[in-house]
Amino acid sequence: MDLKSQINTERLPRHIAIIMDGNGRWAKQHGKHRVFGHKNGVQAVRECTESAAELGVEYLTLYAFSTENWNRPALEVNALMALLVDTLGKEVNTLMKNDIRLQAIGDLEKLPKRTYKALLDGIEKTKDNKRMTLVLALNYSGKWEILKAAKKLAVKAKEGILVPDQIDETIFSNELSTVGIPDPELLIRTSGETRLSNFLLWQLAYSEFYFTEEFWPDFKKESLYTAILDYQKRERRFGKTSEQIS
Numbered sequence: 001m002d003l004k005s006q007i008n009t010e011r012l013p014r015h016i017a018i019i020m021d022g023n024g025r026w027a028k029q030h031g032k033h034r035v036f037g038h039k040n041g042v043q044a045v046r047e048c049t050e051s052a053a054e055l056g057v058e059y060l061t062l063y064a065f066s067t068e069n070w071n072r073p074a075l076e077v078n079a080l081m082a083l084l085v086d087t088l089g090k091e092v093n094t095l096m097k098n099d100i101r102l103q104a105i106g107d108l109e110k111l112p113k114r115t116y117k118a119l120l121d122g123i124e125k126t127k128d129n130k131r132m133t134l135v136l137a138l139n140y141s142g143k144w145e146i147l148k149a150a151k152k153l154a155v156k157a158k159e160g161i162l163v164p165d166q167i168d169e170t171i172f173s174n175e176l177s178t179v180g181i182p183d184p185e186l187l188i189r190t191s192g193e194t195r196l197s198n199f200l201l202w203q204l205a206y207s208e209f210y211f212t213e214e215f216w217p218d219f220k221k222e223s224l225y226t227a228i229l230d231y232q233k234r235e236r237r238f239g240k241t242s243e244q245i246s
């Protein structure tokens with residue numbers, strides 16, 4: 001039986017988050033520059049987005065650029081930003097055809113103007129699409145987001161809009177950039193690394209983690225199916241005992 005038909009569509013993760021890693025090593029393996037790896041990573045983004053939408057996943061969040069990534073050589077950063085502009089421009093029609101809404105999280109205003117504009121255009125054009133939401137994490141960091149939420153709540157408390165004692169998980173979550181998006185049930189990281197790298201620190205509190213040795217450009221539809229099947233074998237207990245949830 002093929003992998004796709006083994007997936008129980010009644011028990012799909014509503015939200016999958018992915019740390020796309022290994023583009024550089026994939027390029028090295030092929031004797032090419034790192035930028036060649038990123039270009040081939042775009043094909044994996046396409047495959048993964050398409051297969052997630054086909055299955056009925058509601059949200060797919062991709063870690064495309066972290067705040068720490070600015071420390072890479074300027075040539076690579078510029079190439080990544082240009083690749084984003086190019087890909088967004090080319091793929092907006094595909095998103096429209098597939099009824100996929102684009103959203104973004106991160107410190108977006110600090111992106112280069114052209115990237116920021118391409119992103120806002122894509123978000124605006126696809127805003128009424130319903131089948132799946134594709135969230136790009138760009139210039140994103142989990143700690144940055146948590147600090148920003150804490151500052152906003154501190155201001156609200158100072159202005160008397162709320163009292164500190166009122167702050168609970170819901171009020172806190174409402175200040176995060178993922179407001180309105182359910183927490184990911186499944187996190188995938190490629191390339192054999194097993195770190196969180198400052199990704200969705202709050203939102204991944206109860207997520208299942210799946211790590212694969214595959215480099216991101218090699219991540220195909222079957223790779224996503226394998227990750228989902230692995231997730232479906234697990235029992236999610238949220239701190240309870242097996243007996244309590246059966």
Ligand code: FPP
Binds near residue numbers: 023024
């Ligand atoms: C990690 O590999 C990859 C990135 C930091 C960038 C991901 C970007 C893309 C796949 C292209 C554009 C994305 C979209 C959404 C259109 P790495 O460079 O850290 O690889 P390494 O660990 O082997 O060096």
